[in-house]
Amino acid sequence: MKIILVGFGIIGKGVLKAINLKSEHLKKKYGLDLKVAAICDRSGAAIDEEGLDLELALKVKEETRKISNYPEKGCKMDILEVIESVNADVVVEVSPTNIETGEPAKSYMLKAFETKKHVVSANKGPLAVSFKELVTAAEKNKLCFRYEASVGGAMPIINLAKETLAGNDVKLIKGILNGTTNYILTKMEKEQLDFDTVLKEAQELGIAETNPHQDISGLDTAAKIVILANSIFGRDVTIKDVNLEGITRITPEALVMANKSGHTIKLIGEVTDKKLEVCPKLVPVDSPLNVMGCLNVAMFDTDLANDIVVVGTGAGDIETASAILSDLINIHQTIKN
Structure with missing residues (x-):
């Protein structure tokens, strides 16, 4: 070939x-x-x-x-x-x-x-x-x-849904689809540092781009859930159809408050045949969606196989x-x- x-x-x-x-x-x-x-x-x-x-x-x-x-x-x-x-x-x-x-x-x-x-x-x-x-x-x-x-x-996401889970009705896909934002939120939570400090460090380490707008605004994740909506749910949507909020307003204090109730805060993309959303959400600390650092995770809610979770490196x-x-x-x- x-x-x-x-x-x-x-x-x-x-x-x-x-x-x-x-x-x-x-x-x-x-x-x-x-x-x-x-x-x-x-x-x-x-x-x-x-x-x-x-x-x-x-x-x-x-x-x-x-x-x-x-x-x-x-x-x-x-x-x-x-x-x-x-x-x-x-x-x-x-x-x-x-x-x-x-x-x-x-x-x-x-x-x-x-x-x-x-x-x-x-x-x-x-x-x-x-x-x-x-x-x-x-x-x-x-x-x-x-x-x-x-x-x-x-991470196998599209091929998993279309081929391995063929025969299943995939009702929902949600997860963390941007390693940069996950790194920033993980670091803020662990070390109680403010957003700007962690972003600067992520840029110095090459984890965040010099212009990190697409990552921190949620646009990168939005583009990815649009692809999932169109390819897996048969929709015809664009980024303009996504209910979108990034992570710039998250504070160390908000993460501490979330921890006190047994939760953390993650930037979650979610797609169904009707929903198209990217925003920070409370995630239980024992949830499969609570992955650390630059890892990505996707959870499929299906009718036959129930919940299927894939964790892996989303870039590199x-x-x-x-x-x-x-x-x-x-x-x-x-x-x-």
């Missing part, structure tokens, strides 16, 4: 590392021989339809920050042109997220479908604003569209790449069958 990797930041580099690490395992267990035919970033691309040297690509990116500097195979070609012209089976789309318009990633995905390529994405932006359009384009061209990594990083390069590999394996098996 030949892939075009669009986006060569933290997640893109993680995808190459994971392919390198699991190459023999994928061949032996699944008969899947992954070749990276092209890698794109803002500088241009490196293209070799026989398969790029992944270690060399990582070295070039590390040393020069531009994949277009890849020896002999590097070029300044536009990403849309790469998707259109390079012979490949799948576009793996992991470019930066834009949750306002979904662009330019949305155009990359549509171009992939137009040129008969399957898509695997970790990019929540296009899915949060143009889910129906993207799914329709994939179906029209009879192509696979997989996006497990867009919601919970390494290799962690997110594990979900992308899972989607690539699924596409390989779908094509093969």
